[in-house]
Amino acid sequence: MRDLAILRNKSGPIELGEHGLERVVERVGAAAGDIATLDLPHPSAAARARFDFEFPITIDALAWLPIGAALPAAWATSFEETFRYTVAETVGWPAGSGDESAPDDVVKQVSFLHGSEGYSLEAFRSNYRHHVGVASKYMPALWQYVQNDVEAIHGDAPEAKGVLAISELWFRTTDDFVDRYFPSEEDQRAFSSHEDFLDLRFATSFVCASTRPKAGGGDD
Numbered sequence: 001m002r003d004l005a006i007l008r009n010k011s012g013p014i015e016l017g018e019h020g021l022e023r024v025v026e027r028v029g030a031a032a033g034d035i036a037t038l039d040l041p042h043p044s045a046a047a048r049a050r051f052d053f054e055f056p057i058t059i060d061a062l063a064w065l066p067i068g069a070a071l072p073a074a075w076a077t078s079f080e081e082t083f084r085y086t087v088a089e090t091v092g093w094p095a096g097s098g099d100e101s102a103p104d105d106v107v108k109q110v111s112f113l114h115g116s117e118g119y120s121l122e123a124f125r126s127n128y129r130h131h132v133g134v135a136s137k138y139m140p141a142l143w144q145y146v147q148n149d150v151e152a153i154h155g156d157a158p159e160a161k162g163v164l165a166i167s168e169l170w171f172r173t174t175d176d177f178v179d180r181y182f183p184s185e186e187d188q189r190a191f192s193s194h195e196d197f198l199d200l201r202f203a204t205s206f207v208c209a210s211t212r213p214k215a216g217g218g219d220d
């Protein structure tokens with residue numbers, strides 16, 4: 001299990017124009033190894049445009065941390081935590097051994113998911129696990145996939161409430177994410193037909209750059 005902290009940039013929205021994101025990366029430094037991982041908006045405007053609309057949750061960055069750990073000091077100078085979740089990981093599939101890609105080109109999508117009315121938590125999680133096979137069948141460009149069950153919410157922000165799961169989806173290249181998210185409209189329709197358990201009106205997706213997860217996921 002681990003924590004996911006939702007962060008706001010202290011100086012306002014992150015500049016995403018030429019050199020803007022690079023300055024943020026220089027300011028906050030590198031990821032803190034195995035201690036914590038920072039997800040920042042992806043530098044590709046085309047990648048960000050796939051989910052370029054207003055979401056219930058406002059995110060400038062995400063920090064994946066050990067349970068109860070404080071935000072690393074180098075990051076706390078630039079970001080403030082609005083709330084966090086404690087989550088339990090289930091790895092759908094990791095990248096294969098030796099299956100590398102250029103880190104700056106990898107796209108990660110982090111999606112915060114609500115359940116549809118009438119689904120118990122048990123039924124939601126059963127459908128969520130089934131979704132691994134659905135994604136494997138209809139999203140062949142999806143390189144790595146991790147599901148996170150929300151076990152606890154920390155903070156009083158109203159937008160934090162109701163999130164039952166957080167998905168991490170990695171695409172090997174920006175082109176895979178932008179142009180080959182689904183192989184066809186038919187695949188997209190078939191994929192969507194399995195999402196009745198999700199209330200997508202309240203979903204939030206953050207398109208970011210991040211480090212690779214370790215094969216096998218985190219501690220239980």
